[in-house]
Each structure stands twice: as structure tokens, then as C-alpha cells.
Amino acid sequence: MTIDWQRVYDRVREFNMAQRAPWEDFLLHELRWTPYGRAELLRLTVAVDTAWNARAVKLGNACQRVNQHAPQILAATRQLHHLHLPLDNDPDIAHVEAVGTSVLKMIVGGGCTAGVLAMKLIHWSQPSALPALDSKAWLVINQLTGQNKTFPTEWSGEKCATAWTRAFRFYNDALSLLAPQDQSDLVQYDADTQPAGYRRGNTLVRVFDKYLWLEGVALSKAGAQGTSGITASTASVDHAPNKPTDGAREGTV
Numbered sequence: 001m002t003i004d005w006q007r008v009y010d011r012v013r014e015f016n017m018a019q020r021a022p023w024e025d026f027l028l029h030e031l032r033w034t035p036y037g038r039a040e041l042l043r044l045t046v047a048v049d050t051a052w053n054a055r056a057v058k059l060g061n062a063c064q065r066v067n068q069h070a071p072q073i074l075a076a077t078r079q080l081h082h083l084h085l086p087l088d089n090d091p092d093i094a095h096v097e098a099v100g101t102s103v104l105k106m107i108v109g110g111g112c113t114a115g116v117l118a119m120k121l122i123h124w125s126q127p128s129a130l131p132a133l134d135s136k137a138w139l140v141i142n143q144l145t146g147q148n149k150t151f152p153t154e155w156s157g158e159k160c161a162t163a164w165t166r167a168f169r170f171y172n173d174a175l176s177l178l179a180p181q182d183q184s185d186l187v188q189y190d191a192d193t194q195p196a197g198y199r200r201g202n203t204l205v206r207v208f209d210k211y212l213w214l215e216g217v218a219l220s221k222a223g224a225q226g227t228s229g230i231t232a233s234t235a236s237v238d239h240a241p242n243k244p245t246d247g248a249r250e251g252t253v
Contacts, residue, residue, distance in 0.1 A: 003144065003174060005178070005182075005186075007211070007215070008211040009186070009189060011210060011211040011214040011215055012186070012189060012190050012193065012207055012210050012211055013189075013193045013210055015210040015211075015213070015214050016190065016194045016195070016210075023161065024051035025194075025200065025202075026198045026200060026213070027047060027051065028044070028048065028051060028124055029200040031043050031044050031047055031124075036074070037070075037074065038067065038070040038071075038074070039072050041066060041074065041125070042063055042066060042067060042070075044057065044121065044125070045059075045062060045063055045066050045121055045125055046063065046123055048117060048120045048121050049062070049117050052089050054144065057187040062107070062114075062117060062118075065106065065107055065108075065109065066107060066121075069106040069107070072103075072106060073103050073106060073107070073125065073135060076099045076102060077099065077103065077122070077125045077126040077130070078126075079095075079099060079131065080095075080096060080099055080126045080128070080129040081126070081128075082160070083095075083096060083128065083129040084129060084203065084204065084205075085128070085129060085131070085171055085172050085175050085203075085204065085205050086126040086171075086172050086173075086175040086176040086178075086183075086204075087129075087172055088176065093172065096129050096130070096168070097165060097168055097169075099130075099162060100122060100130050100161075100165075100168060101161035102120065103122050103125075103167060104118050104122060104157060104160045104164055105157035105158070105160070105161055106157075106162050107121065107122075108155055108156065108157045108160045109157045109235065112242065114155060115131070115152060115155035115159065115160035115163065115164075116134045116135070118160055119132055119133040119134070119160065119163075119164050119167075119186075120133075120134070122133045122164075123205070123206070123209070127202070127203045127205060127206050128180055128203040128204075128205060129205070130168075130205075130208050131164075131167055131168055131171040131205050131208075133163060133164055133167040134213070135151045135216070135220075136173045136212065136213050136214075136216025136217055136219075136220060137167065137212035137213060137216050138151040138163075138167075138216070138221040139151075139215075139220060139223075140212045140215045140216045140219060141166070141167060141190050141212070143200070143219065144170075144174070145170065149166070151163070168231075171205060171208065174208070175204055175205070175208060183204050186207055186208075187201070187202065187203070187204055187207055190202050190207040190210070200205070207243060
């Protein structure tokens with residue numbers, strides 16, 4: 001199924017115009033880009049859980065695991081600082097996947113932490129290469145891939161790694177549909193539509209997550225109302241609102 005990139009733009013603007021979400025993004029950016037060590041990683045854990053309602057089963061236990069494994073988490077995510085999705089090199093793809101799954105297993109071990117918190121935390125730890133995942137994004141991934149996989153409600157390190165791996169591959173494939181200039185245009189559009197005075201540069205992964213989250217909210221509401229949901233139609237990749245198109249490009253996710 002093709003991705004409607006005009007809809008992606010619309011959702012990004014909608015997200016940035018919301019009353020709450022852009023401010024939480026701003027605060028998470030401030031935590032992320034301070035000198036980054038164990039203390040900042042723990043603060044980020046609490047901030048992610050609070051801002052995005054990730055619902056760690058016991059936030060204290062989550063923080064204990066993050067604190068316990070902080071040196072390994074920091075060392076692993078720092079390996080990826082030079083990598084940005086989409087990747088087209090198989091060794092790089094395998095490396096990012098291995099780092100993401102290993103860190104998730106450190107955080108989620110023992111079932112004391114909701115997987116959603118862990119998957120959002122690794123994203124904010126390395127936002128250029130490690131995507132976030134929650135139940136809203138999962139709905140959109142199901143729709144765009146023509147699948148109907150169940151989002152876990154009980155977590156283990158293995159379940160979290162499996163779910164996130166699916167999302168990682170989807171993100172990489174989807175973002176690969178955009179030419180480099182189109183990738184830059186989308187990132188710039190996100191920056192231009194953030195509230196004045198609170199603008200922070202986001203990665204392409206973070207911008208695409210805004211679309212997935214809001215699209216997933218709409219799908220969730222449509223499902224609760226018994227309607228058919230949203231269909232992702234073909235649209236031009238030359239997609240900025242009111243921007244003249246020079247022809248559509250399609251790609252299958």
C-alpha cells in the first residue's frame with residue numbers, strides 16, 4: 001500500500017498545532033541535548049513516561065533497571081550517533097536492529113516495565129536511528145502493510161524486541177520511499193510549523209512518528225465507532241501543502 005505523503009504533512013502540522021504535544025517535545029529535547037549521562041538518562045525515563053503516558057507498570061522499577069544498565073545503554077546508543085534512517089546498507093541495518101533490541105531487553109527484563117516506555121525511551125536516546133512504537137503507530141503499520149497483528153498487552157524483553165523490530169523495518173522501508181530532498185523538505189516543514197520560540201530540529205524518524213501517532217489516534221477512534229477507518233491513498237511525494245506537484249511517485253511498504 002502506498003503512503004499518502006500529503007496526509008503525513010497534514011498530520012505533522014496538526015501535531016505541532018496541538019496545545020500540549022509540542023511543549024512536551026520541547027522539554028524532551030532539552031533533556032536529551034544536555035550533557036548526557038546516567039542522571040540525564042534517568043530524567044529522560046521519567047519525562048517520557050509522564051509526557052507520553054507510557055504507563056510503566058512500576059516507574060520506580062523501570063528507573064532501577066535503567067540505572068542498573070545505564071553504562072551499557074549509553075555506550076550502545078552512542079554507537080549509532082552517525083546513523084540516520086532510512087538506511088540502505090545491510091550491515092548498518094543489522095547493527096541498528098541489534099543495538100535496539102539489546103537495549104530494549106535490558107530495560108524490559110523481568111516484565112517490570114511496559115514495553116511502550118522502553119521503545120519511546122530508546123527513541124529519545126537516539127532519535128535519528130531508533131524509532132518509537134506504541135499501540136497507535138501499530139494500528140497504522142497494520143493498515144499500511146495489510147496485516148492485522150496484535151499489539152502486546154503483556155511485555156517481556158523478547159516480545160518488546162520482536163514488536164520493535166517490526167516497527168524499525170517498517171520505518172526504514174517507508175522513509176526509503178522519499179528522495180533525499182523530500183526527506184529534508186519534510187523535516188523543514190516540521191520545524192516551520194512548530195510554535196514560534198519553541199522550535200527544535202527533529203530527525204526524520206521523529207517527524208514520521210508524529211504522523212503515525214495522530215493517524216493511529218484517528219484509526220483507534222474510527223474502530224471504536226465501528227467505521228472503516230482511514231485509507232492511505234497515493235499522493236505525490238512533492239507534497240508540501242499548496243505546493244505545485246511535478247508528478248506522483250509511488251512505493252510499496
